[in-house]
Amino acid sequence: MSKMSDMAMTIEELRNAAAAINEAANWLAAQFSSDADATPVAEAKTEKKPELTLEEVRAVLAEKSRAGHTAAIRTLLQKYGAKKLSGVDPKHYEALSKDAEELDDGK
The missing domain is CATH 1.10.287 (Helix Hairpins)
Structure with missing residues (x-):
């Protein structure tokens, strides 16, 4: 890091x-x-x-990306209609964060 x-x-x-x-x-x-x-x-x-802030969600996604889930994070961003985190509507931050947290469960 x-x-x-x-x-x-x-x-x-x-x-x-x-x-x-x-x-x-x-x-x-x-x-x-x-x-x-x-x-x-x-x-x-x-x-x-x-409510979660952009910075909090960014920290979660960065952690998951470092853990090898970069492709899955891109898929999650697309699920919420964006190519980048800044394009995600703040009302979806909570759900996006929960989806990202579940990435390790699928390992």
Whole structure:
């Protein structure tokens, strides 16, 4: 793995950690605010998990490509109507990432 891709992955992990800390702080603030009723708890339970970013999907695909799945990744990109990851609609990032994660299962 190159130093640049290591750095990019480290930066993305830091961003994810910061987002998780921020979410936890918001939850705690809602729990202990003066307006303490059942709604903050209900909101916390119904929160969606954050959508994947282009960088997160790119990291997954890069890992799979290095593991020898380059041709399969090209096929997956075509499945989602693109020749490159940047051409994939962001609403498909989650499904594309799950499909890529399953590539090792077929080995």
